[in-house]
Amino acid sequence: MGASPPPADHPPSYWAATRGPGEQFDALTSDCETDFLIIGGGFSGLSAAYRLRALGADCILLEANDVGWGASGRNGGMVVPRYKHTFPTLAKDYGRETALAMHRAAHRAVDLIETLVRDENLDCGFTRCGHLTPFVHEPDAKRFAADVDWLANEAADTVPRLLDRAEIETRTGTPFYSGAYFEPRGGAVHPLRYSRQLAAAVARRGGHIHTRTQVLSWSREGSSIRARTPNATVRARRLLLATNAHTDLTQAGTVLKRCVIPITSSLVATAPLTDALRKAILPQGNVVTDAKRLTNYFRISEDGRMIFGGRGGASHQESETIYSRLRREMAQIYPDLADRRIDFRWSGRVAVTLDGLPRVGKLNDQVFFAMGYNGRGVALATLLGHMLADLSAGQPGELGPITGPMTTIPFHAFRVPAKKVVMTYYKLRDALGL
Ligand SMILES: Cc1cc2nc3c(=O)[nH]c(=O)nc-3n(C[C@H](O)[C@H](O)[C@H](O)COP(=O)(O)OP(=O)(O)OC[C@H]3O[C@@H](n4cnc5c(N)ncnc54)[C@H](O)[C@@H]3O)c2cc1C
CATH class of the missing domain: 3.50.50.60 (FAD/NAD(P)-binding domain)
Known part of the structure; x- marks a missing residue:
């Protein structure tokens, strides 16, 4: 080669x-x-x-x-x-x-x-601003409740805890999620x-x-x-x-x-948010990686921008489609950001085993x-x-x-078509909460 x-x-x-x-x-x-x-x-x-x-x-x-x-x-x-x-x-x-x-x-x-x-x-x-893993679906709530219990009972670690709907809404500034796993040491x-x-x-x-x-x-x-x-x-x-x-x-x-299978993950950074939005979104400075299989992750930058990431394309090609989808996902969680100007967009490769x-x-x-x-x-x-x-x-x-x-990885040569199938499958499972 x-x-x-x-x-x-x-x-x-x-x-x-x-x-x-x-x-x-x-x-x-x-x-x-x-x-x-x-x-x-x-x-x-x-x-x-x-x-x-x-x-x-x-x-x-x-x-x-x-x-x-x-x-x-x-x-x-x-x-x-x-x-x-x-x-x-x-x-x-x-x-x-x-x-x-x-x-x-x-x-x-x-x-x-x-x-x-x-x-x-x-x-x-x-x-150590604290890391949130918010979720929407009941099976994720159970999965994280079991995690919190296991850590307390087996590892004597009582620091991570579950947040209810009201708490996660206060911490994220969106009613999108029903609860979250909160790790203050993240x-x-x-x-x-x-x-x-x-x-x-x-x-x-x-x-x-x-x-x-x-x-x-x-x-x-x-x-x-x-x-x-x-x-x-x-x-x-x-x-x-x-x-x-x-x-x-x-x-x-x-x-x-x-x-390893290289998977593309992409991000956008908006223009700096207004003071009102900065006070409303992630007011306690936490950072977020949600519980979906096709994860979205976001945080506010030091200069007050929303940095929002999620899955990229199945191939490593940059495309308008990827960033339009990311924008839509961001607007689902934060409708006030739907029209916010995007100043930066970029991608990178995650190695999946x-x-x-x-x-x-x-x-x-x-x-x-x-x-x-x-x-x-x-x-x-x-x-x-x-x-x-x-x-x-x-x-x-x-x-x-x-x-x-x-x-x-078996059939590594077929990873690009396989990634498309897996992403579609995960998208469906995320949507249905399975
Ligand atoms: C978009 C994105 C978002 C992510 N978000 C998070 C997150 O929020 N939190 C988290 O924990 N993880 C996150 N990750 C994962 C995390 O970034 C990676 O796991 C980590 O950076 C891997 O570091 P690394 O040094 O192993 O690999 P890399 O940083 O990828 O470095 C590998 C380097 O090897 C070099 N290289 C390859 N071949 C050669 C060669 N033949 N000769 C010389 N140099 C070579 C490449 O140029 C590259 O710079 C994310 C990843 C991506 C892509």
Whole structure:
């Protein structure tokens, strides 16, 4: 397979327009050697590089585009101590002890961001402003009630709670929802600023970052890895793949590209809201990811815009249809925003796995990976990047199904028509509340 150029389908986002200062990194132009070579300059790769430097290891990170160019610089910035599945479901599928370990890990992930922000003085708007998962249908109310009960009874965690119709209306400023799961320890971050400032922290601590440097392929040569880029070759003892939904960019993605399905998620940012709307919508500063299968997520930006996201198209093509649909979905929840001007619109790629869980693991004794966050990667990719570094440096951590091999997705070649079928099916289930 030949190297494909980076997709040119990524328009500037609100995050890019407000990204603040950051370091410019050079492309790699001469051959070099390192102990650890990381591919991918998003949260996973940057967190791995930061951890490796903390362990005193020599590392080089190569990014095909720019720091935070992938999902890490385009997402909703919701910092969520949860997985796609509820904890009772995880306990049923993997056992109580594993579910408890995963609960601890989800919170450790948010704590890790908090620690990084504090230790490195990252000016990225991180706040534990509280995360809401509102719902409309009764089965979701039951699912989240069971989650709250399980956490209280099994994990002695009584912090998350259910909000009734009146409370969620007050918190969101819309009568659209019938209730919500409220996690006060969740929060928000400016994702591109977080990416760029974490990269600067890695550089300050002696990590080498090269952007605009696509790894075209790599091979094992004796006890080392040889990675080829357009202008230079890197020899390394260990290779860390942190390419998530962009794993199919080049041959460097190896078999892992068949283990994740890239799904497009899109966002719009309105013009700044009027004072009256700002007082009415999310007045307590919470951020929202609703409970639908085809999720909508939204928050108010620092300068008072509504940032509203949802599913993109089945292919990765930008289209008017996607953004018109997002606008309609936003107007269903907030009719007052129907005519609000849209100032920014952009998309990114989420990596979906067969079982809805991310993975950190190894392909062999030299090649390691972390990916597959299923749209929950702001906190989890920070944690799994850290775990990836530990694993590759010979300090294994065990986290049930999250630590282990990736499962190849059957019929991966048919993913685009399959995505269309699945989206239609989920749309129907969301509409019927099934
Ligand atoms: C629109 C959108 C909204 C989201 N909202 C949220 C949210 O609100 N909360 C949440 O928790 N999660 C959210 N997510 C998920 C979250 O953003 C991701 O899980 C997380 O950013 C993944 O980080 P990463 O570092 O693993 O991958 P990425 O940030 O995608 O980075 C991978 C990088 O690898 C590089 N790369 C690939 N191949 C090569 C190569 N051969 N050589 C060099 N570089 C290469 C790419 O250029 C890319 O920059 C969202 C995702 C999207 C797309």
